[in-house]
Amino acid sequence: MTMIIDRLGPVPEVGDDRGxxxxxxxxxxxxxxxxxxxxGFLTKAGAVVRAVDGVTFDVGKGExxxxxxxxxxxxxxxxxxxxxxxxxxxxxxLFDGEAVGSEQLDLTSYRKQVxxxxxxxxxxxxPRLTVEDTVAFGPxxxxxxxxxxxxxxxxxxxxxxxxxxxxxxxxxxxISGGQRQRVxxxxxxxxxxxxxxxxxxxxxxxxxxEAQVLNLLLDLKEEFGLTYIFISxxxxxxxxMSDRVMVMYLGRVAEVGPADAVFSNPSHPYTSALLAxxxxxxxDNRTQEAPxxxxxxxxxxxxxxxxxxxxxxxxxxxxxxxxxxLTDVGGLHYTACHMADPTSGHPNAxxxxxxx
Amino acid sequence: xxxxxxxxxxxVDVRKLTVDFSxxxxxxxxxxxxxxxxxxxxxxxxxxxxxxxxxSVTLRALMRLHPDSARFGGSVNVDGRDILAMPYGDxxxxxxxxxxxxxxxxxxxxxxxxxxxxxxxxxxxxxxxxSMQEAKKRALGLFERVRIPSPERRLDNYPHEMSGGMxxxxxxxxxxxxxxxxxxxxxxxxxxDATVQIQVLLLLRELQRELGLAVIFVTHDIGVAVEVxxxxxxxxxxxxxETGKCADIIRNPSHPYTQGLLAxxxxxxxxKGSRLVTIPGAPPDLSNMPPGCPxxxxxxYVMDRCKTQTPPLYDVGxxxxxxxxxxxxxxxSQSQLQSA
Ligand SMILES: Nc1ncnc2c1ncn2[C@@H]1O[C@H](COP(=O)(O)OP(=O)(O)OP(=O)(O)O)[C@@H](O)[C@H]1O
Ligand SMILES: Nc1ncnc2c1ncn2[C@@H]1O[C@H](COP(=O)(O)OP(=O)(O)OP(=O)(O)O)[C@@H](O)[C@H]1O
Ligand code: SF4
Ligand SMILES: [Mg+2]
Ligand SMILES: [Mg+2]
Numbered sequence: 028m029t030m031i032i033d034r035l036g037p038v039p040e041v042g043d044d045r046g047x048x049x050x051x052x053x054x055x056x057x058x059x060x061x062x063x064x065x066x067g068f069l070t071k072a073g074a075v076v077r078a079v080d081g082v083t084f085d086v087g088k089g090e091x092x093x094x095x096x097x098x099x100x101x102x103x104x105x106x107x108x109x110x111x112x113x114x115x116x117x118x119x120x121l122f123d124g125e126a127v128g129s130e131q132l133d134l135t136s137y138r139k140q141v142x143x144x145x146x147x148x149x150x151x152x153x154p155r156l157t158v159e160d161t162v163a164f165g166p167x168x169x170x171x172x173x174x175x176x177x178x179x180x181x182x183x184x185x186x187x188x189x190x191x192x193x194x195x196x197x198x199x200x201x202i203s204g205g206q207r208q209r210v211x212x213x214x215x216x217x218x219x220x221x222x223x224x225x226x227x228x229x230x231x232x233x234x235x236x237e238a239q240v241l242n243l244l245l246d247l248k249e250e251f252g253l254t255y256i257f258i259s260x261x262x263x264x265x266x267x268m269s270d271r272v273m274v275m276y277l278g279r280v281a282e283v284g285p286a287d288a289v290f291s292n293p294s295h296p297y298t299s300a301l302l303a304x305x306x307x308x309x310x311d312n313r314t315q316e317a318p319x320x321x322x323x324x325x326x327x328x329x330x331x332x333x334x335x336x337x338x339x340x341x342x343x344x345x346x347x348x349x350x351x352x353l354t355d356v357g358g359l360h361y362t363a364c365h366m367a368d369p370t371s372g373h374p375n376a377x378x379x380x381x382x383x
Numbered sequence: 384x385x386x387x388x389x390x391x392x393x394x395v396d397v398r399k400l401t402v403d404f405s406x407x408x409x410x411x412x413x414x415x416x417x418x419x420x421x422x423x424x425x426x427x428x429x430x431x432x433x434x435x436x437x438x439s440v441t442l443r444a445l446m447r448l449h450p451d452s453a454r455f456g457g458s459v460n461v462d463g464r465d466i467l468a469m470p471y472g473d474x475x476x477x478x479x480x481x482x483x484x485x486x487x488x489x490x491x492x493x494x495x496x497x498x499x500x501x502x503x504x505x506x507x508x509x510x511x512x513x514s515m516q517e518a519k520k521r522a523l524g525l526f527e528r529v530r531i532p533s534p535e536r537r538l539d540n541y542p543h544e545m546s547g548g549m550x551x552x553x554x555x556x557x558x559x560x561x562x563x564x565x566x567x568x569x570x571x572x573x574x575x576d577a578t579v580q581i582q583v584l585l586l587l588r589e590l591q592r593e594l595g596l597a598v599i600f601v602t603h604d605i606g607v608a609v610e611v612x613x614x615x616x617x618x619x620x621x622x623x624x625e626t627g628k629c630a631d632i633i634r635n636p637s638h639p640y641t642q643g644l645l646a647x648x649x650x651x652x653x654x655k656g657s658r659l660v661t662i663p664g665a666p667p668d669l670s671n672m673p674p675g676c677p678x679x680x681x682x683x684y685v686m687d688r689c690k691t692q693t694p695p696l697y698d699v700g701x702x703x704x705x706x707x708x709x710x711x712x713x714x715x716s717q718s719q720l721q722s723a
Contacts, residue, residue: 062544076544098576099549150490193668196407204570205434230573233434233603235647238659245658260576261604263648267655286655304577306584306606310630313610317582325533 044088046124051085052222052254053109058082058118060104074327078104079115080278086222089248091255093269093286095262095301097323100275102258106224109256110143122222139169142220144211144228151211152199158184158210159195165218176217183213188239205232212240216247224256229264241268262305266290271359274298277326277334280353284360294362296339333365345372394597395422395445395565399457402440402449410670414440416621416677417457420599424564427591427598429608429629431644432618433666438601441618442567445599446478462564480510483563485554485571492554493542499550500526500538503557510561525556528590530582551575552583559590566591568600572607584610605648609633614702617641620667620677626696627703637705639682676707684709 059082061075079101086092094102107113109120111127111134122140125132145151152161162180167173181191187209199207208231215223225244229237241264247253259265265272266286273283274295282295293299303318319338324330330337336346345365353361354368365371397420404412415437422428430438443449444459447466459466462481469477486492493502503525504518511518519538526534529552542550551574558566568587572580588611591598602608608615609629616626617638625638636642643662664681667673673680676689689708696704697711 096576098551098574098579099545188665190665190668193670201404201406203435203439227574231434231570231603233432233436233644234605235644235662236434237603238647238661242658242661260574260580262577267659301577304581306581306604306610308606308609308633310609310628310633314581314585317578317585319578320582323532325536327536 044123048088050088050124051121052088052090052123053086053256054119054121054124055085055105055109056083056119056121058105058108058120059116060101060108060113061116076326077278077329078326079108080329082118082275082278082280084273084280084283086254086256087270089252089254090271091248091257091269093265093272094256094258094275095260095265095272096275096281097277097297098260099323099326101278102275103226105275106143106226106256106258109224110141111138139218140221141224142215142218142222143224143226144208144215145226152207154199156198157195158189158197158199158202159191161199161210162213162217165214169218179217180213183216184210186216186243187213188236189213205236208232209236209240219251220253222254222256224258226258227260228257230259230261237264244268262290262302274301277324277329279334280363281335282360282362282364283353284356284362285358288358288360292360294356294360294367295335295364296341296366297335300338333363335364341366341373341375343373343375392423393421393460394424394462395420395599396460397421397441397445397457398460400441400444400459401454401456402437402444403454403456404450405452406670412669413672414621414669415444416672418618418621418623420616420623422565422597422599424597425591425595426614427588427600427612429612429615430599430601430618431603431605431608431615433620433640433644434603435666435669436618437621438618439569442484442569442599442601445565445567446482446484447474448478448484476510479506479558479561479563481563482565482567483558483561484567484569485551485558486569490542490550492557493550495542497541498538499540499542499545499553503538503553503560506557507560521560522556525559526553528559529553529556529586531556552579555583555587562594563596565597565599568598570601570603573603580607581610587611605633605645617644620672621669622677622706623696624678624707625703625705627699627705628701631700631703635700635703637699637703637710638678638707639684639709640678641705 058079060079061077063075082105096102108115120127122132122137127137128134159177159180162183163176166176166179184191184194189206189209212228229240232240257265257268269286271284272286272289274281276297281297282289293302300319307314324337332348333346333351336342351363351365353363356362356367365373366375369376397418400415400418402415404414406412418441432438455467493499500522503522504515507518507521508515522538523534526538531537531549531552545553551571572583575583590596600611612629615629615632616623619640625641636645646660662681667677675691676694679685679689686708694706694708696706699705699710
């Protein structure tokens with residue numbers, strides 16, 4: 028494969044591994060983002076949506092962290108906070124050991140190293156730019172010559188399975204949804220980032236093109252030591268791609284751990300419900316009932332105690348009053364459920380302790 | 384002429400549909416190249432297929448939602464009316480009232496500057512001439528129906544204030560607002576988590592049963608197709624290359640493309656660290672289709688005649704068809720065996 032880095036000249040100094048291999052590439056601490064709400068027909072002003080409500084995690088260098096969770100639980104908001112598209116209410120972001128926006132790491136050099144591929148492929152493309160100009164735009168802005176950036180754009184379009192001869196001159200409305208998403212992916216790669224956030228980046232692709240793009244992402248990761256945050260609702264894909272998986276529920280982390288442990292041994296009841304909700308794949312045995320029903324609670328007024336308690340079939344008294352902390356269940360696997368903590372007072376906690 | 388058909392006749396009947404676009408450089412893209420589709424009341428068809436194979440263009444043709452540069456061929460009959468010949472004046476009434484659609488991108492369905500509830504109520508007022516107050520009540524009922532949490536409050540949301548998943552459910556509510564007979568769904572659950580997805584699929588199944596809706600459901604997720612569809616049609620290069628009952632397609636895929644598609648899945652079989660199975664090669668250039676089978680250049684079974692002749696749909700079994708010469712060949716060798 029041609030080196031993408033070579034095309035853009037020397038690797039910028041800011042892109043070097045500065046903190047050393049032991050430092051996480053990204054450390055997120057106590058991130059909080061509440062969205063304000065204007066007065067509506069039936070609501071008072073002043074209510075806030077607690078979209079991200081105290082989220083802490085690390086992403087190691089060269090690691091892929093998968094994020095899954097309920098629609099609306101705050102995954103994209105976390106991604107946008109990391110991207111600095113929106114400002115957090117509070118919380119810290121450390122990139123390779125340096126605070127984002129500090130003297131050592133100003134926003135411009137940070138933004139060059141972190142790219143995001145958005146969920147909504149149509150809204151994120153400029154309708155007036157052709158496919159090749161869309162991909163070439165970033166490198167151009169960062170100083171590559173017109174010729175260099177077009178060559179790079181064509182190379183990337185080819186890599187994501189869009190033949191430049193056929194697609195380079197088209198506009199976003201002249202290509203299919205899956206083709207648009209691949210333009211987004213090519214654009215995200217064009218600046219040669221160290222961290223790539225993929226927010227539902229492959230969900231608009233058919234399975235064979237998806238497989239191609241996932242293989243490409245794995246190749247790029249190996250070749251350039253890229254680090255990914257991979258957000259998706261497709262649990263099979265997340266399991267396949269991720270080293271570790273973080274499960275979110277209503278603005279908080281419910282469970283985090285090695286992908287295989289989380290998927291084969293989920294320790295949070297929400298994770299179990301999520302896994303049980305996967306389509307059956309058996310036409311004679313279609314799903315008759317949803318594993319969890321009921322409405323996800325309102326993020327304006329999240330339930331006290333465990334945020335999942337209103338829908339959890341193991342709910343006990345303690346769950347309604349005390350918020351469970353992330354508890355170590357062994358093997359770098361953590362879960363925010365009272366049942367995992369033998370001292371919580373949850374009646375099932377003793378069994379869990381004995382079984383462990 | 385209104386629907387004077389019997390209940391058993393097809394409500395959607397598409398014959399030899401072609402859709403051509405002219406793009407920059409004077410090229411013509413044949414996005415749909417002769418599609419036949421027929422759908423009964425209360426039936427759900429899942430359209431699977433390659434990205435760019437013409438699934439969305441086919442759906443949009445059923446709404447006649449294409450730019451003026453689009454050229455149509457063949458016929459599209461819905462509820463007894465010829466959509467391709469329908470006067471502009473009737474189209475606005477037809478859209479939403481007879482056929483309505485849930486888009487792939489929720490961003491396209493709603494105007495970003497108006498409240499979601501108002502947009503739904505507005506659509507009802509426009510189509511049915513009932514009072515705004517009545518329409519707002521219906522919007523609330525629809526939000527409850529698609530299980531949007533705190534529906535009163537959510538009606539006041541602007542589209543950007545909803546998460547992707549919630550917008551998708553709001554869009555289903557909008558699509559159902561004028562009680563259509565045919566629902567076209569373009570990957571409506573791709574943006575939903577598994578717990579909500581299964582709820583939406585069960586909801587669509589329930590609505591389809593209760594309202595007798597005919598549904599065409601585009602999806603990339605075979606599991607989703609299995610959950611909602613009676614039949615599956617697989618598209619490649621602007622054509623339907625295989626169609627049949629769900630179970631037959633899953634258990635006995637007969638077209639090499641369908642076989643490749645099923646093999647590409649990241650199911651439990653996919654071992655981490657290994658590479659996923661893909662179909663080698665690139666999809667065909669729709670502005671310069673080679674003669675013969677559209678899948679020929681990527682097919683591992685390709686024969687000489689595949690390069691010159693286009694295979695028709697052959698009978699593979701009960702209500703199961705595939706457009707591949709292998710089937711004819713297998714049938715021939717079978718009958719030879721039998722007569723020997
Ligand atoms: N700009 C905004 N103003 C008000 N509320 C917002 C805004 N953006 C997001 N929200 C709310 O914040 C919450 C989290 O949204 P977010 O988009 O992060 O969810 P998500 O996990 O990405 O969901 P999905 O899986 O559906 O994409 C939701 O309740 C959403 O309605
Ligand atoms: N307005 C247009 N002008 C030119 N070409 C178009 C136009 N709309 C669609 N096409 C082309 O027609 C083909 C079919 O597009 P369509 O959107 O139907 O694909 P699809 O099967 O829905 O794919 P996906 O799964 O990626 O959404 C694509 O190759 C696309 O590039
Ligand atoms: S803490 Fe209680 S309510 Fe929350 S997930 Fe565990 S058992 Fe269920
Ligand atoms: Mg999101
Ligand atoms: Mg499409």
